[in-house]
Amino acid sequence: MKKWMLALTLAGGVLALSACNQGGSDTVAESKAGNVTEEELYEVMKDKVGAQALQQLVYEKVLSEKYEVTDKELDAKVAELKEQLGENFEAALLQYGYKDEADFKETMKLGMLQEKAGLESITDKELQEAYENYKPEIKARHILVADEKTALEVKQKLDDGAKFEDISNTYSTDEAAKANGGDLGFFGTTAQMDPEFLKAAFALKVNEISAPVKSQFGYHIIQVTEQKEKESFEKMKDQLKTQLLTNEKINEVMQKELKDANVKISDKDLKNALDPQATAAHQ
Template sequence: MKKWILALTMAGSVLALGACNQTSSEKVAESKAGNVTQEELYNTMKARYGEQALQQLVYEKVLSKKYKVTDAELNAKVNDLKEQLGTNFDATLAQYGYKNEADLKKTMKLGMLQEKAAMKDVKVTDKELKDYYASYQPDIKVRHILVKDEKTALDVKKQLDGGAKFEDVAKKSSTDTASAQNGGDLGTINNTNKDQYDADFIKAAYALKVNEISAPVKTQFGYHIIQVTEKKEKKSYNEMKKDIEYQVKSSKLTSDDINKAMQNELKAADVKVNDKDLKDALNAPTTPAQ
């Protein structure tokens, strides 16, 4: 996940208990072996996740007074993630413990608020912005078929040149089982995530025209047959400058920067924790969700 997704996802379950009467004996669950009261449930979840939940609640209240994340900004982040993950989006949410897209947005919004608080002190130069633009490559949507040897790769290429459907051959022949079940789809590759791929793979993919099928491309993983299904045009520097500035600043942010910014915001807001059980909650470092 992105480093700006900084909120802790387990906190959400505790937040829902915040309105509960902590001394209530109301039965949450009943059994012949005994009952579970609202108070027992609250205290158990407070002990396990209370510091995370309090940290999230305080951060949201403090940061929302000074910084704003619009629905348009939030939706753009989610859509960017959807493009990168393609058909793997829902599976990835489940992998990271998110119930659904709304749950992801809740976490992402807090992460974006934290990022804005920390980013205001980050400086960039014109040279850094222009260097980024010079190396920038536009988004491409890619699918591939991965096999073990060149002979098999040439056979796959022959099948495709003969009219076989790419997705059918991928499901049948690709050793990349994760993408094979989706017809070889790898989603969107862009400047943010391209470093996750082999350099020879990226070089070959960006050299392709839309819908062109590559010759076998050798990487450390085997031999790939690659097809680019979409490719965006590179905009002018002036059109991209605002986004470039954000990307360069974001790349400079560290966990220490986030933690320092959060402590400054808490101090400025004069935050005090009255619950002795949670007195150290805001001293815990903010760590990126994985």
């Protein structure tokens, strides 16, 4: 699941707030020490999860006017998540506070509505710019050492014709890559790697060996061994759209949708509920 979608995975009981009557006096719990009324329950729930609940309810009403998520689409997305989580699916629902799969689907549906709104907002200009800036995956290998002096020594040996695998086996402190001659496999610009390492790796031509590159792990000598071909713009459009659909993009789209729908909040305690920052601390 995308990170922005996971951010929508609020506690399953949040929407229960909408079932409470703000001015109700009906008793929901009794005790010798006193009763708890619907109004009291509402006020407590409003204070704890009111902003999240209102945001979720308003978002769904606004988006449902313009976009549609079918049961087939929803079932397919849930099936995809089940496949990813396997036997941990039920435990994950409980962890996030959902009572069952149907409860979870309510929030998942909102996430998919936001996804549709976000994807539709991405312009051809944004896609073209993303395509022009896109760099295909590369395959690289490296030798990691503790200090620059050793890195320069390694670089000199490679320049003199020593085999990368042999030098890696002798010098590298990266045991995992060392076992494969320093090979790191294919990775892209968004890989979970040190930023300085990524920047240096993608600046290299195929077969070029870098100067020492300092990172949080030490000093690297990097060689790019392969680079995938860049596919056509038409073939990459869907992939690029997915990459452009960030949390920031979703927030931007939702603010526009709310403005277009002329949403106004009458409850003064929840006046800032639709501010993206209002629920950030609870997500």
